[in-house]
Amino acid sequence: MGRGWVFFALYVLLFPWVMGWVQRSFHGELPVAEANVVYYLLSATLVFLVFWTFLKHGFHLLLDWLPENLFAFGTGLAGWAVLSFLAWLIPLPVENPNLLSYPEQYALAPLATVVILVVLMPVVEEPLFRGLLFGTSRRYSRILGYLLSTLVYALYCVWQFVYAYGTVDFRYLLLMVEYLPMSLALTWCYDNGGSIWSPIALHMVINAVTLVRAL
Known part of the structure; x- marks a missing residue:
């Protein structure tokens, strides 16, 4: 758990900054899709090294x-579909x-985009936000676990946009509304499935559906 929290902090706070620095160092000459594949492959490798016992136990x-x-997967998927539809109605x-x-991204590198969104991203993020964050906070309070896991993940998905365009625009934090249904469904799925x-x-299915809709 100690190693997990260290990796969590690095993944949320340091890794995105390092990735941005690498991209700027190559002055745009480094292909974004391929660089992201390497980034998530390294992150997935670290996840398996840090959480190997947890992942193995989860498979059993x-x-x-x-x-x-x-049941948890099916109800989570249905709940996400309904709540996401309602969230998309909010202007x-x-x-x-x-x-x-x-x-x-898909037009430039279709295979890399699918691998990142549908395979690597869920494998990296779920042990952190559901296994570690929710699993730890649930020991003290299930309600606290749901609040932290749902809100922190939704914030993680949008916080970088606040500073991404040369100015500080806190309106991008409102995009959390679009990620709350997904985050809640994933937390529900883990809590009820075990x-x-x-x-x-x-997470893989939701990302695949989201990618298809975007295309």
Whole structure:
């Protein structure tokens, strides 16, 4: 758990800055898609090294509690679909840069884009935000666990946009509304299924659907 929290802090606070610095150092000559694949491959490798016992135990739980995990996956997916539809009806003053960039990224490097969004990103993020953050805070309070896991992940998805365009624009924090349904569904899936591999699979499906919609 100690190593996990160190990796969590590095992944959230340091790694994005290092990745941006690498991109600026190459003056745009480094292909973004390929660089992101390397970035997430390294992150996934670190996740398996740090959380190997947890991931292995989660796989056994998936097999032992398969009906519970299938139920959690199905209800989480349905809940995300309904809540996301309602969230998309809310008018926001800014557009989501992620959704705007997906078509361009896919056009330039389709395989790399799919690998990052559908495979590597869920494998990296779920052990951190659900396994570590929710799993730790749930020991003190299930409500606290849901609040922290849901809000922190939604904030993580949008905070970089506040400073991304040369000015500080806090309106981009309102985009958290679009990520709250996903974050809540993933937390529900882990809490009710018991295996970390259930929210990983749900995250993969949600990202795949989101990519298809963006295209």
